[in-house]
Amino acid sequence: MNAPVAARARPAPEVVAELVGRLAAQYGDRAITNTSVREQHGHGEGMADAALPDVVVYPTSNEEVAAIVRLCHAARVPVIAFGVGTSLEGHVAALYGGVCLDLSRMDRVLEVNADDLDCRVQAGVTREQLNADLKGTGLFFPIDPGANATLGGMAATRASGTNAVRYGTMRENVLGLTVVTADGRVIRTGGRARKSSAGYDLTRLFVGSEGTLAIITEIQLRLYGVPESIAAAVCQFPDLGSATHTVIAAMQMGIPVARIEILDDVQMDACIRYSKLEGYAAKPTLFFEFHGTSAGVEEQSELMQQITAEHGGSDFRWARAPEERSKLWKARHNAYYAALALAPGKQAFATDACVPISRLADCLLETRADVEHEQMIAPIVGHVGDGNFHLVLLFDPNDPADRAKAEGIAARVASRAIAMGGTCTGEHGIGIHKLEALVAEHGEAVDLMRTIKRALDPLDILNPGKTVPMTARD
Amino acid sequence: MLDPHVQAQLAAILPPAALLTAAEDTRPYECDGLTLYRERPAAVVLPDTEGQVVQILELCHLARVPVVARGAGTSLSGGALPHAEGVVLSLAKFRRILAIDTLTRTAVVQPGVRNLAISEAAAPHGLYYAPDPSSQIACSIGGNVAENAGGVHCLKYGLTVHNVRRVRGVLITGEVVEFGADALDAPGYDLLALITGSEGLLAVITEVTVKLCPKPQHAQVALAAFDDVEKAGAAVAAIISAGIIPAGLEMMDQAATRAVEQFVHADYPLDAAAVLLVESDGTTEEVADEMADIRRVLTEAGATEIRVSKDESQRLLLWSGRKAAFPAVGRISPDYYCIDGTIPRRALARVLRKTAEWSAEFGLPCANVFHAGDGNLHPLILFDANVPGETEKTIAFGDRILELCIEVGGTVTGEHGVGVEKLSAMCVQFAPAELERFHGIKAAFDTYGLLNPGKAVPTLARCGEFGKKHVHFGALPHPELPRF
Numbered sequence: 001m002n003a004p005v006a007a008r009a010r011p012a013p014e015v016v017a018e019l020v021g022r023l024a025a026q027y028g029d030r031a032i033t034n035t036s037v038r039e040q041h042g043h044g045e046g047m048a049d050a051a052l053p054d055v056v057v058y059p060t061s062n063e064e065v066a067a068i069v070r071l072c073h074a075a076r077v078p079v080i081a082f083g084v085g086t087s088l089e090g091h092v093a094a095l096y097g098g099v100c101l102d103l104s105r106m107d108r109v110l111e112v113n114a115d116d117l118d119c120r121v122q123a124g125v126t127r128e129q130l131n132a133d134l135k136g137t138g139l140f141f142p143i144d145p146g147a148n149a150t151l152g153g154m155a156a157t158r159a160s161g162t163n164a165v166r167y168g169t170m171r172e173n174v175l176g177l178t179v180v181t182a183d184g185r186v187i188r189t190g191g192r193a194r195k196s197s198a199g200y201d202l203t204r205l206f207v208g209s210e211g212t213l214a215i216i217t218e219i220q221l222r223l224y225g226v227p228e229s230i231a232a233a234v235c236q237f238p239d240l241g242s243a244t245h246t247v248i249a250a251m252q253m254g255i256p257v258a259r260i261e262i263l264d265d266v267q268m269d270a271c272i273r274y275s276k277l278e279g280y281a282a283k284p285t286l287f288f289e290f291h292g293t294s295a296g297v298e299e300q301s302e303l304m305q306q307i308t309a310e311h312g313g314s315d316f317r318w319a320r321a322p323e324e325r326s327k328l329w330k331a332r333h334n335a336y337y338a339a340l341a342l343a344p345g346k347q348a349f350a351t352d353a354c355v356p357i358s359r360l361a362d363c364l365l366e367t368r369a370d371v372e373h374e375q376m377i378a379p380i381v382g383h384v385g386d387g388n389f390h391l392v393l394l395f396d397p398n399d400p401a402d403r404a405k406a407e408g409i410a411a412r413v414a415s416r417a418i419a420m421g422g423t424c425t426g427e428h429g430i431g432i433h434k435l436e437a438l439v440a441e442h443g444e445a446v447d448l449m450r451t452i453k454r455a456l457d458p459l460d461i462l463n464p465g466k467t468v469p470m471t472a473r474d
Numbered sequence: 475m476l477d478p479h480v481q482a483q484l485a486a487i488l489p490p491a492a493l494l495t496a497a498e499d500t501r502p503y504e505c506d507g508l509t510l511y512r513e514r515p516a517a518v519v520l521p522d523t524e525g526q527v528v529q530i531l532e533l534c535h536l537a538r539v540p541v542v543a544r545g546a547g548t549s550l551s552g553g554a555l556p557h558a559e560g561v562v563l564s565l566a567k568f569r570r571i572l573a574i575d576t577l578t579r580t581a582v583v584q585p586g587v588r589n590l591a592i593s594e595a596a597a598p599h600g601l602y603y604a605p606d607p608s609s610q611i612a613c614s615i616g617g618n619v620a621e622n623a624g625g626v627h628c629l630k631y632g633l634t635v636h637n638v639r640r641v642r643g644v645l646i647t648g649e650v651v652e653f654g655a656d657a658l659d660a661p662g663y664d665l666l667a668l669i670t671g672s673e674g675l676l677a678v679i680t681e682v683t684v685k686l687c688p689k690p691q692h693a694q695v696a697l698a699a700f701d702d703v704e705k706a707g708a709a710v711a712a713i714i715s716a717g718i719i720p721a722g723l724e725m726m727d728q729a730a731t732r733a734v735e736q737f738v739h740a741d742y743p744l745d746a747a748a749v750l751l752v753e754s755d756g757t758t759e760e761v762a763d764e765m766a767d768i769r770r771v772l773t774e775a776g777a778t779e780i781r782v783s784k785d786e787s788q789r790l791l792l793w794s795g796r797k798a799a800f801p802a803v804g805r806i807s808p809d810y811y812c813i814d815g816t817i818p819r820r821a822l823a824r825v826l827r828k829t830a831e832w833s834a835e836f837g838l839p840c841a842n843v844f845h846a847g848d849g850n851l852h853p854l855i856l857f858d859a860n861v862p863g864e865t866e867k868t869i870a871f872g873d874r875i876l877e878l879c880i881e882v883g884g885t886v887t888g889e890h891g892v893g894v895e896k897l898s899a900m901c902v903q904f905a906p907a908e909l910e911r912f913h914g915i916k917a918a919f920d921t922y923g924l925l926n927p928g929k930a931v932p933t934l935a936r937c938g939e940f941g942k943k944h945v946h947f948g949a950l951p952h953p954e955l956p957r958f
Contacts (some may be wrong), residue, residue: 115715115820138717160659169659171667172636185907199892199904199931200915201622201635204667213663225717252577254688268765295759354657358577386658421656430661438662444651448918449663455914468662 008464010096011077012030020055023068023099030105041100044431045147046089047146051093053100060105062178062186064218068213068329070184072099072461079464081211083124084152086145088350089431095334095465106217109133109149111174112262117223118175123152123216126287130221139223152216157429158208158423162332165251165259165385166291167224178218181409182457190220204296205452208427211463213456230258231301231315235308236283240264240368240380243284244361246311247384251357255303258291259386261332264368267339267379267392274338275331282380286313287332289325302330334383339392343377346394351410354388363420367391368414387422415440428444435469476561480537484519484561486549487529488533492567494518506547506554507609511894515542515556517836520795522567524644524680531678532648534561540927541646543674545586545617546856548609550812551893553621553663553673557927563678565616570855571595578656579686580639585616585679589623592684601686604631607889608797616831622671624889626722626796629847630755633889635670637685643669643677646920656683668915673891674921674926686943690755693721695789696768699746703842706748707823709775710846713752716771716820718764722753723847724796727808727826730803730854731795737802740795750777750846751796753789799843800854807839807856813872816850817884828878829853836871838864850888851879877902897932908932 023031032038033055041068054077072079075334078098085092094100109130113119114137121130128148130141145154145161153159155177160169165171176190183325190203206214237243246262263271264283269282288304290297305316319325331338341346355363364380370380371391372436382389395406412436415425424437440448449468453460460470477497484493494500495517505512510786516539521527540560540830545556568584571592575581577600589821601736606625606666607613609909610920619641622634631637640654654666656909669676679819700706706725712725725735725747743751751771754764765782772780784787803810817825826842833840841857853875857868876886876899886892886899904912912931916923 051542101894113820115711116818117714148736158659160892167661171664172632181907181911187905187907187911199900199908200912201664201667201671202908202911204635205915208664248577254579254580272946275785277867293760295763296757299757299759317820335854345784349848354659356575356578356580356656358575388658394593417657423655423657423659423661425659425661434661441655442652442660442662443651445653448645448651448665452663454917455918456911 006306008460008470009094011075011098012083013295015075016054016077016097019071019099022071023055027057030263034055041082041085041102042083044090044092044287049094051099052093054097054268056100056102058105062180064242065101065180065215065217066184066186068099068101069180069182071458075181076461077461078461078464081156081213081215082149083150086147086149087153087157087431088352088428089433091429091431091463091466093432093436095432097363101215103217105149109405110218112137112223114139117195118220119223120218120220121151122218124150126150127154138226140226141221142224143170145174151219151221155207155216155219156209156211157181160383160388162261162329162383162385162390163259163289164383165260166256170207171204171220173317174203174219175222177203177206177216177219179206179214179216181214182459182462184316186402189340208429210431210467212453212467215463217464224261230289230291231296231297232289232319232328233289234280234287234319234328235284235313235316236281237313238283239363240284240363242311242313243286244354244364244384246286246308248315248357248360249307249311250304251385253307255300256289256292257304257385258298259287259289260384261287261381262380262389263287263300263332263335263386264380266342266377267335267381270338270342271331276336276343277331283378287328314407321412335379336392339379339394342379343394345396347397348392348394349406349410350390350428350430351393351413352388352425353413354425355389355417355420359420359422360384363416363422364389366416370409371411374409376405376409377411430467439469440459476539480494480519480533480650483533484517484530487526487533488519488521492520492522494520495828503547503556504543506549506552507631508550508552508555508797508893508895511552511555513556513558515562518562518564520564520567524650527563527644527678527680528648528650528823530561531644531646532562534610534924535646535648535922537575538922538924540924542926543616543620545613545614545620546588548613549617549621550814550890551887553891553893553926553929555894555929560927565614565679568616568680574599576601579688579842580683580810581686582681582683583615585682589615589618595853596686597689602638602689604687605634605637605683605788608800613683619670619679619682620672620674621891623802624850625726626844626845629723630719630721631687632803635667638666638670639685640683641666641669641679644680645677646922646924651677654683654910658858671891672821672895673930674914675930676925678925690721690870692758692761693753693759693789693858694765695722695751695771695783695792696765696946697751697781698750698752698772699743699779699791700748700750700776701746703748703826703847704823705776707826707846708880709750709772709777710822711819712771712775713768714847716767718771720768720847721751721755724750724751725749725842725846726799727797727842729839730799730843732824733806734764734795734799734802737805740791742795746778751792761854769956772891783842794842798945799839803856806870809856809859810859811857811868813851813853813855813875814887814890815876815877815884816848816888817882819849821882821884822846824850825851825875825878825882829875832874836848836867838868838871840871840932843863845888848888849884892930894929897936900932902935906934920921
């Protein structure tokens with residue numbers, strides 16, 4: 001099982017041309033080859049690694065996706081699923097050209113089952129669209145990675161987000177899938193039933209497989225009742241260590257906080273300027289959100305205030321009204337853009353590490369020291385309740401030395417996290433940027449992943465070059 | 475019979491008492507909790523180190539000898555049924571709790587550790603392991619992972635797959651692999667989820683890191699009586715759709731409560747057609763709030779009586795009836811057959827009605843206990859294997875219930891696994907395209923199919939034959955409904 005597999009080659013131009021011709025004949029103006037559309041589909045929001053697909057097709061049904069994949073399968077041409085392109089790790093770059101399947105027109109909410117607390121959506125539905133659709137039902141879908149990503153993309157990358165502490169990640173919230181396999185067959189995995197111990201867990205295997213094992217076209221999602229009461233609060237700290245230890249203490253006590261976000265002084269400074277937050281200092285800061293019954297929220301926040309006071313935190317600043325809350329979270333969600341605005345002309349890439357909560361303080365403080373040592377601008381922000389944080393590294397794209405410094409820091413964050421029993425991808429996935437780190441972290445298991453990839457996609461047409469290194473790098 | 479050469483090599487790996495080949499020594503391993511099926515293995519090995527497991531598997535791989543891993547042997551689907559020419563690899567000696575990390579709230583344990591022993595070890599730290607199959611005093615955590623075991627509290631706290639962080643296992647080739655990570659999310663394919671519920675077909679588990687939960691400050695259970703089974707089913711749906719996720723939501727019908735009452739005297743209302751047990755846990759205030767909501771919903775749903783536990787001893791007494799349901803039914807009937815199917819909650823009333831109709835048609839009483847909150851049914855069909863024809867009737871009745879589960883969009887097993895018991899039912903639930911994927915995954919881990927052969931996933935040939943014998947399976951009713 002350790003046999004190396006040759007790196008995939010680009011399909012021959014005449015094969016691609018013939019396939020593009022067939023797609024154009026079949027799908028008309030839904031099969032687009034003009035450069036600007038292809039460029040737009042060649043990258044996500046991460047570092048610029050654009051690799052253009054040969055054609056972008058907009059299917060509208062499972063059957064169309066299956067038919068396109070069958071054509072690609074017959075011609076051995078790569079096929080890459082695309083949602084709205086918010087990925088940060090180069091997941092959608094068409095490294096070997098091929099067909100980009102833009103699923104944004106598969107945007108229907110197929111069913112909402114209030115009694116069973118679940119719903120079924122097409123892959124192109126975005127999370128904001130779903131929640132707008134659910135308005136009035138008393139239900140909501142909690143996973144919130146910041147970007148208004150499609151649910152198909154979130155499932156494919158096993159997205160998490162600001163409230164994973166309470167609601168889990170996509171792993172816990174996808175009940176079933178409809179997928180198109182590499183040979184163009186439609187299968188349904190999982191389903192309406194809340195539990196099953198029948199067969200291997202294909203649902204979770206496909207969740208997080210980044211389009212390399214199958215193309216997700218429909219998702220059955222778990223929904224939650226809108227909490228009776230929601231309150232958000234901000235608390236500021238003299239230093240990063242005391243903010244982090246507050247989080248650790250809260251998690252240890254098992255306070256069911258819906259969200260805890262950390263922003264270091266640099267990030268807080270950026271957010272204050274970018275989002276015009278008033279009355280805050282550029283100090284390490286925690287954002288909290290509490291969900292529950294009124295009494296429950298009251299109790300959780302009292303406990304939390306005791307802990308923050310013990311760690312030298314300021315008094316809570318409350319945001320109880322929905323518009324105040326959304327201003328606060330909007331500032332948090334715009335952290336990446338706020339960081340970019342700190343140094344106009346620079347580019348940013350965000351690392352994504354996750355460590356066991358007991359090692360969080362060590363990992364954050366060592367990372368901070370590394371950044372200071374290298375004299376870089378790199379704010380820290382994170383969903384620290386589950387040990388997940390991001391370092392947003394700002395570097396000058398025209399200065400190779402600056403870029404190398406940034407990459408060095410990022411590599412050290414990954415190896416530091418792994419050495420502490422953590423992982424180099426808390427929620428952004430592997431894509432093309434973290435293939436090496438995956439090998440470092442998983443060792444033998446990577447062989448198994450490779451064998452599974454070969455078993456489910458023997459021709460290597462599904463998003464080739466991503467997620468699992470198929471060449472023998474190790 | 476084991477090849478003498480293989481036997482000699484096994485003997486060289488293991489201390490003398492850890493290799494059993496004589497009939498009287500291997501007989502205790504001939505079946506698990508599903509006693510309908512029995513097979514004596516060629517040998518039983520009882521290693522006590524991971525190094526020995528690696529050597530045993532390497533040897534069996536080279537010699538092409540089937541290996542069936544076994545924990546406590548409490549499987550209800552024949553997951554640990556031996557292979558006549560194979561080796562049973564018992565993990566009974568792996569029973570150490572290696573570490574408890576109170577900060578990260580995890581425990582690292584060996585696979586032979588009993589489910590309840592983890593909670594007992596974590597108790598001094600105010601923590602516990604949430605999944606609680608009814609067999610928790612006996613069943614082992616390795617088996618729980620292999621079967622993705624559930625339990626009464628899974629509605630709120632999730633199944634085994636939601637409560638395991640990391641699993642260390644040995645492949646049939648002898649390679650040691652870590653699945654998952656100590657941190658929240660491991661990158662790459664979710665092999666941890668793949669291993670969980672794989673019924674010993676992919677790897678032999680040698681170490682498990684489980685999540686621990688803080689013990690809730692307070693818990694209360696409400697017992698609600700209903701004069702009609704369908705009303706009770708509707709009450710379950712009403713609770714969930716009111717946005718309440720109780721810590722436990724269990725239902726028992728009259729046949730079950732009557733059996734239980736004679737056994738544990740839990741003071742259940744015997745005139746009720748069905749009772750619900752609804753548990754709330756959390757801080758005192760949260761429980762008080764949630765209990766008030768639960769009471770309101772139950773009243774609106776037509777409960778004829780609602781009792782809420784006043785203290786811990788009352789709470790445990792009310793639960794004792796539910797937890798003792800299987801042995802209680804065992805006392806009133808010579809034999810019983812436990813069915814395990816899961817359905818979308820909304821179909822509960824319909825499935826219960828049909829079950830009652832078929833019970834009358836077959837002339838076999840059926841006691842219903844189930845994890846109603848997540849739609850996991852355990853109808854217990856009462857029969858007497860000594861009455862000619864009753865066993866066959868029982869199996870036919872059970873098959874009908876499972877077919878109905880699939881028809882309404884459910885699955886043929888909620889928490890007991892497929893094992894040997896439900897291989898044919900898998901042909902109904904899964905289409906060939908899905909079964910081919912399963913076989914591809916199996917082959918990726920175990921090229922020669924040596925780990926637990928003949929379990930969990932049927933061959934396509936078997937499904938082909940099964941389809942021929944049972945023509946009505948070929949054409950599924952309601953093809954538009956989601957399967958499983």
